Amino acid sequence: MKVSGTTILTRKTLVSRRFGSEAWRGFFRDVALSNPWFRRPITASSLVPLSEFLAFHDELVRRFYPDGKDALFELGAESARWAHVDGPLNRFVQDPEITSLVAAIADLWHRYFTETDSRSEASLSDSGVEFRVRDLPAWHPYLEQFVIGYTKEILEIYCANPIWTHRLTGERGTTYGYLFATDPAPVAPPSSKRPGAGHGRLLRPRKVLTARELEVLRLVGAGKTNREIAFVLRISEKTVQHHVAHAYDKLGIYSRAGATLWLAERGLLG
Numbered sequence: 001m002k003v004s005g006t007t008i009l010t011r012k013t014l015v016s017r018r019f020g021s022e023a024w025r026g027f028f029r030d031v032a033l034s035n036p037w038f039r040r041p042i043t044a045s046s047l048v049p050l051s052e053f054l055a056f057h058d059e060l061v062r063r064f065y066p067d068g069k070d071a072l073f074e075l076g077a078e079s080a081r082w083a084h085v086d087g088p089l090n091r092f093v094q095d096p097e098i099t100s101l102v103a104a105i106a107d108l109w110h111r112y113f114t115e116t117d118s119r120s121e122a123s124l125s126d127s128g129v130e131f132r133v134r135d136l137p138a139w140h141p142y143l144e145q146f147v148i149g150y151t152k153e154i155l156e157i158y159c160a161n162p163i164w165t166h167r168l169t170g171e172r173g174t175t176y177g178y179l180f181a182t183d184p185a186p187v188a189p190p191s192s193k194r195p196g197a198g199h200g201r202l203l204r205p206r207k208v209l210t211a212r213e214l215e216v217l218r219l220v221g222a223g224k225t226n227r228e229i230a231f232v233l234r235i236s237e238k239t240v241q242h243h244v245a246h247a248y249d250k251l252g253i254y255s256r257a258g259a260t261l262w263l264a265e266r267g268l269l270g
Helices: 006-019 021-034 050-064 069-086 098-112 141-158 211-221 226-233 237-251 256-265
Strands: 002-004 047-049 119-125 128-134 164-167 176-181
Touching (some): 002 050, 021 050, 050 141, 069 141, 098 119, 098 141, 141 176
Antiparallel strands (some): 119 128, 164 176
16 A cells, blocks of 8 residues: 655645744654655655555654644644645545535545555435545554544535534444534434444434533633643543543544534533
């Protein structure tokens, strides 16, 4: 499996915009010194071996986006915004009509990944768009969390609806599926192949937050860091991290921005 060099150029743009061109130069120099593959010229048409790319991307996230799962999801969204609005894929979606948009989303996998049996599929339902990736060579957070953030953002760009993300399969599989829902209370799409999933059954219901989880989430929405929340509530920073992670999992959100939006929609900010 190989990855399009477009991904490297996208990271160059995003890192340079946020941290400055010298930060990108220093990062790339360090990567090239430790990995000879990155000493060669890399253009949009280059094909980067998957193992080399994932090592590169893991180091980039470690250095510039240290918030783990949330960072990958948000980086995917940021990459989609640049690539499809100002960047090299601004003409990739030729027709924003929904069936054409869904077909374009399915085609994106092979725009970025080549020499692989893996593939993506997208289908339209009354509740939104069902998206599946099949036959990954191995699970890696980039191949799921980044991809889902990227795909969700494309729908956000072209659809007036807010998009809610629901996972349809278990964790860390070489095949996974999500529903990008335009319906706030969606039902399982008829095409769903989840074991034991019947037509029209509700997706996994949201679990109720504990009082402490809601308290922590409201402080997140107020812009407090985990360290500040720990100080205010007189608990450890690790305990704050657990409460935030559990709240995110229960609500199906991936970031502080998502938490803030969830709170704002329910009048819980402030």
